Amino acid sequence: MQLKRVVVTGLGALTPIGNNIQEYWEGLKSGKSGAAPITYYDTEKFKTKFACELKNFNAEDYFDRKEARKLDRFAQYALVSSDEAIIDSGLDLDKIDKFRVGVIWGAGIGGLETFQNEMLNFAAGDGTPRFNPFFIPKMIADIAPGNISIKHGFMGPNYTTVSACASSANAMIDALNYIRLGHCDVIVTGGSEAAVTIAGMGGFNAMHALSTLNESPETASRPFDATRDGFVLGEGAGALILEEYEHAKARGANIYAEIVGGGMSSDAYHMTAPHPDGIGVVRVMENCLRDAGLKPEDVDAINTHGTSTPLGDVAELKAITKVFGAHAKNININSTKSMTGHLLGAAGAIEAIASILAMKYSLVPPTINHTTVDENIDPSLNLTLNKAQKREVNVAMSNTFGFGGHNACVVFKKIS
Known part of the structure; x- marks a missing residue:
């Protein structure tokens, strides 16, 4: 079919x-x-x-x-x-x-x-x-x-x-x-x-x-x-x-982007804490890429779940490094929760919209309020800190995770 x-x-x-x-x-x-x-x-x-x-x-x-x-x-x-x-x-x-x-x-x-x-x-x-x-x-x-x-x-x-x-x-x-x-x-x-x-x-x-x-x-x-x-x-x-x-x-509609894939997985680990190695997060991003028919190197930007919790942020970035390998340092990674806070059940929607707008305007919104480096985070990653960065974004991914170990990921692509 x-x-x-x-x-x-x-x-x-x-x-x-x-x-x-x-x-x-x-x-x-x-x-x-x-x-x-x-x-x-x-x-x-x-x-x-x-x-x-x-x-x-x-x-x-x-x-x-x-x-x-x-x-x-x-x-x-x-x-x-x-x-x-x-x-x-x-x-x-x-x-x-x-x-x-x-x-x-x-x-x-x-x-x-x-x-x-x-x-x-x-x-x-x-x-x-x-x-x-x-x-x-x-x-x-x-x-x-x-x-x-x-x-x-x-x-x-x-x-x-x-x-x-x-x-x-x-x-x-x-x-x-x-x-x-x-x-x-x-x-x-x-x-x-x-x-x-x-x-x-x-x-x-x-x-x-x-x-x-x-x-x-x-x-x-x-x-x-x-x-x-x-x-x-x-x-x-x-x-x-x-x-x-x-x-x-x-009907001659204005098209913002194509939604090309979605992935889901479960941590099967803890009611509220993420798996420390990000195993479920690795799987959800892999599932999403597979569903979209994309390779890791196709991704230009990732709006992370990035809630500002001590455990969650590190686990997610470890997972990104595992999935994207050497290409991870070429991706603009950000967390728009630094500006909006965490909208719980609405987070995935407003963050997907942020990813789509980043594609439209070729500008990745910043992760604000960053002043102190975390030694547990790979320094080679571009976390788009404190200031928006101009960039042609052809493929954008958005991660969202929930209590209960629910992981969901969507990916958008410029229409062609």
Whole structure:
């Protein structure tokens, strides 16, 4: 069976460094930090008092008040970013076969704030279960793609992938394969997350996963730096329109890139820690290259998972050296989490978008906040430190890993 080619024809982003694609790119190329003191709740008793919140996001700019109250923030973010991507794609929704348009969306947690608030309200009451009738539909992770499809009438496959921080990368891989196999013409994919909450911050603090550099939030996300002490939690969404190549070409669509492969693997090692030798990460990149029909030396740039954790960053770079060998030093390696923080289930989507934009503009965004060399990291690797680097990027890879040992990798190529 001849697999169909799949291309990216629309992008949408809602991030801590920009509330649309253009703002996001400006933030990326300038090395902007999205970290700042938390505004959503009183952090006095919390170990970590900062995060990468969205800036200047008002739900009522996008939804009427009644509609906004029915949506958890993660679903609001999904709708806003997917709307931008659909508009960007130029799709005429009145002329396409909506039975062949799907929505496959990633969310690692879903409506955490909704769950938290309902439980707090119940605990503060007299024990009578007075729950909001929208409690369950606001909370469940699959409600984001459900709402996208309801809004636009898309009647193809519709579901959520949940694999912790790999969720939206898994969503993109599923979307790629549905189109490749001829089941769909178009799929809206990506991911969203809104875990900057009392429960989210408290839970990650209890795991000692978050940075506690409260004196300098804007520099706390420092992947590959010897002084890194944990990740910075972020929130937002990224959306991509994936489309069968001939379908896109027939309507004269603007094509950003071709998505040529996706790989998955499992560490099968630990609930939260990566395998120290990066065995699962080696395998996921090899699987991705094999799926794409590419050689290691074809890759120009890798946006790493790069969360700024002591163990994870070293394991991933060891894996890159093993997979790419001598060519590893020729690759621009970066971590855009240094700017956006870690968007959990939305990370794969916004980082894939960063890779696509690096190809479009021939500019690799920097890994910011690096000041101290880590002796455990190969000094010959180009980690794109502190400043964006001009480079022709023909093939770009994006890595995303999640608690539970879930590894996902996608690779994009300039269209030819």
